[in-house]
Amino acid sequence: MSSVAVLRLPLSVDLAGFVKLLQRMQVPHRVSEDAGEQVLWVPDAISEDVRVLYQRFPAGDPDHQLDIPAQQATKRPGFVQQLRHSPMTALVLLLSMIVGAVTMLGENLQAMSWLTFLQFQVVGEYIHFTSLADSLAAGQWWRLVTPMLIHFGILHLAMNGMWYWELGRRIEMRQGSINLLGLTLLFSLVSNYAQYYFGGPGLFGGLSGVLYGLLGHCWIYQWLSPNPVYHLPRGVLVMMLVWLLLCLSGLVSMIGFGEIANAAHVGGLVAGCLTGLLGGLYNRRKQAL
Template sequence: MSWQLALQAPLEQDLSGFRHLLQARHIGHRISEAAGQQQLWVADTVTAEHVRQLYEAWLQMPADNLEFAAAPADAAAGRGMSWKQQLRRYPLTALVLLLTLLVAVWTGVGDVVENVAKLTFNAVLIEGDRAWFVPLDQTLASGQWWRLVTPVLIHFGWLHLAMNCMWFWELGRRIEQHQGSLFLLGLTLLAGVISNVSQFFFSGPAFFGGLSGVLYALLGFCWIYQRLCPVAAYALPRGVVGMMLVWLVVCLLGIVSALGFGQIANAAHVSGLLVGCAAGLLAGLLARARA
């Protein structure tokens, strides 16, 4: 790593509070002494400029606000907030989860085929114990455009539902707080459509669904954005990205299906990740340009 000098401060100045502020925002740094001054170093020039701005603001900050400023951003985990406060702060994240839970109950988490068929990518004709998928062009020609998105709300089993809801709550509110509800809505819809379309072209007409493709998009966004323009909200716990990528590879290799855990929508996962990484790249570069 090539360290960049962010700022210099007198030896007698106590920088411990400012260091706590940087640590709370997950900004890597080190302090050395040279030429009778303290020198604070960071990883790159963009971070250096950001640190200088933080330092100027920190110097002007009243003493009674220093502890608040150094506290980690509560968007990442919502610590210290009641569930009502979190619902008000992350309304879109909560709304998506509410819709997902309602659909899970309505479809019996995939067991009530008649209801599942109303949300599948292709329309389904059911006659007794037999079912036929309607070709996609006929499905869309009949005005059923909602089917491009609605498969993300379908889940097959309570474990599938619980894991996806947990990760959407964890990742969605980070993005909603930092980028806004409309951005999260746009990213969710875009990732949902692209992951569903990708899975359809990969597997053909089939009963597939779940938030997993969207989750990989949210993960990819946080991952790439954080590398380009570090913010506390997107600082995921160590190992999370690696674990999710390893899980993706394990699914691609067919190990999960071979162990009897059902078919995995790999195309939805991969395409969702690519969408999120692309969005994180664009948003991160714009944030760096503004900085």
Template sequence: MKPVVALRLPLGQDLRGFIALLERLKVPCRVSEDAGEQVLWVPDGHWAEEVRSLYARLPAGAPEPLLAGTPAPAGESAWRRARSSPVTLLVLLAALLVSLVTLMGENLALVRWFTFLDFHVQGDYLWFAPLSDTLSGQWWRLFSPILLHFWIPGMGPLHLVFNALWYWELGRRIEARQGGLMLVLLTLVFGLASNVAQYVYGGPGLFGGLSGVLYGLLGYCWLYQWLAPHPAFRLPRGVLAMMLGWLLLCLTGVFSLGGVAVANAAHVGGLLAGCASGLLGGALARWRR
């Protein structure tokens, strides 16, 4: 692959801050001198476009990169960052709203409207409707469990807090790079895959949460970045190892969240769907380059 010129700048232009920013973002580049100018080289035209766009916004570099893989101007408020990721924020607000109205799973009268299968309470038992009801006229149930989160004895709202933090971390990356519509599509696809996987493996039961979607987004960013590297999808060190390690720990069955069963099939189903999507998206992006 022949290197291409991303920038041509006067020799007096100080590029040290900008080059340091590119190094933090793992953007391959080198600088040479030609005809009295500084020339910034990158591997291909795709990288050249990204570098030009970045330089137009931050020619002097930036102190720290955003979680979404783009530099954050010094002094930028958390609210301004949230406004730049409206779809990510809306999904989290929807999950928070459902958690509040269902009292974190305690209000079964409202919980039943978000479960994969409808149910009614009889004594100490929950009686679930057949899957045909969901498939025939209650199609929203294929996706709605991702908004349900439960109160964990001894841990409180940890289920919601943990999922919200990781959706904020991963969702913003995809929204910043590929737009809100893509994030919505991936959230629905991974939600469907994780919900179906949990039902097929565990049968009728109460389950919910964004965890399966999170593993889908993780797999998507991981393999997309592997095939078509981009700063937005470069995960912080240790994130992948920690998330996969947590998944394996839960699969062993030795760990329990305050007596609440972990929806392992949802995690695995979401991860597999995310890896497949990442391979497809990364391969297409690599082919376009």
């Protein structure tokens, strides 16, 4: 069933209430951004009905005036459908799982040595790192970003994967797959280098630096250029920022979570806030023209 653009509205218009109404009514839909506007897509067969519904309830139905049967509760899109709309998000997670399997979640040091920020060799009980300059001179530029695919333990991979799935899909839906890939690589580069610069040579990895970049991007972008796709529940934002502070305090490491790449988290967050600032201001300017 083909979809059509039933509404084209400025980014300043809050569609969250109307989207919730469509979810209550089990109306298939998605919201994207195009040329400085937010676009609501629905199946062609019901497009006129949705237009009429928006004219009557532009803010949704917060007081539940409409008598919608209980069995028409919100139904999330199927997993296959979500994958179809989020191919880049799925690809990054797939690569992380493949790398997790090959490296045995940090146990296979030989496999890890191809993806770590610094190349290393194990001599006896010691690890000898090659300098960054020597690695780059040898053409191993991929090392600047590939540590994001390395994870140490199933919990590490599962938690990072869950949050990347949540945040990555938002950016891919609004800004497209190429922009998500670019932001992911940028945040990986910044967070990895920050961890190396402030923490020195060492084994570090994971998507967490990228996640804080995506969080900062959505947070500031949404603040400057509101859109329901980027609207994060306040509890999610507070929880991740509190977790960052706990990690910085050293408490998380003390209770047995291992060493935390704090510099990577902070570096990713700062980079994400900056890209969110630039993107949000750009969209506000387009909207004003």
